[in-house]
Amino acid sequence: MEYRHLGRSGMRISEISYGNWLTHGSQVEEDAALACVRTALDSGITTFDTADVYAKTQAESVLGRALKGERREGLEVFTKVFAPTGPGQNDRGLSRKHIMESIHNSLRRLQTDYVDLYQAHRFDVFTPLEETMAAFADVVHSGKAHYIGVSEWTADQIRRAHSLAREMHIPLVSSQPQYSILWRVIEGEVVPTCEELGLGQIVWSPIAQGVLTGKYEPGKQPPTGSRATDEKGGANTIKRFMRDEVLERVRQLRPLADEAGLSLAQLAVAWVLQNPNVSSAIVGASRPEQVTENVKAAGVRLDAGLMEKIEAITGPVAVTDPALTREQTPTTR
Secondary structure (H helix, E strand, O other), rough: EEEEOOOOOOOOOOEEEOOOOOOOOOOOOEEEEEEEEHHHHHHOOOHHHHOOHHHHHHHHHHHHHHHHOOHHHHOOOEEEEEOOOOOOOOOOOOOOOHHHHHHHHHHHOOOOOOOEEEOOOOOOOOOOOHHHHHHHHHHOOOHOEEEEEEOOOOOHHHHHHHHHHHHHHEEEEEEEEOOOEOOOOOOOOOHHHHHHOOOOEEEOOOOHHHHHHOOOOOOOOOOOOOOHOOOHHHHHHHHHOOOOOHHHHHHHHHHHHHHOOOOHHHHHHHHOOOOOOOEEEEOOOHHHHHHHHHHHHOOOOOOHHHHHHHHHOOOOOOEEHHHHOOOOHHHHO
């Protein structure tokens, strides 16, 4: 494993981090989840990302139990706030009320006194940004979080938040967007803005919800039990990549992965890590061997010629429109 600074902060994180969005507390049994976390730790991963909304708050609880007994100072634990976590009218958003209540509940579920990074899961158009940032400042100044980050915010929103964060003397250090060979909407505006302001990217779905493993083939039905057949939510998140035109381009990447001595998934993770503004790539897993395979992308350097070949194949189907930075269904991620 290799480690990188999170943006221009002094904190170093593992360049591959472990996330439990669609697994812990929902799709896999707890024993399997605990085994995946143990494998992550044994592989040198020190950075763990979750959110209060994942598995209706259960993902945080599972992660808390999985990390119990580990040396807390040797870990970087991240969580998020925004999406609904209960039936009440204030059980969502980035109001002061919800942020202050949510950090308390997250810490209880994670069985820790603080998180290393507390992230705004989406931008809240219904709450003044000044109120949100003042609440985050109190979270930091009270010692319940070391740093602040955002997820799926536009460049303009990040710039406004950064200005307020400087006024309030709190470290806004990261952005957590979706980013992969196939989904590159942050490259035009978010990445240049974050480079200027000193924020690092912690990217999710570097394997494009499994499409970049190569298991989906053009002209064929998705494998039984795969995310593309999960009508509870997985199929909806992956459908943008399930066109034959895209799947054929992914198929053409396999010889390049073979040439580099990597699996297709490892190539995909290594590709996002070539971007100097990426501090870490989040990988998830339902089986320990998936963690073992994914971490082999750590430290891989892809030469310019290989990067050009990847671009020639995937460029025509990659999504790059900066206007798509914001997810259209913000409460599902």
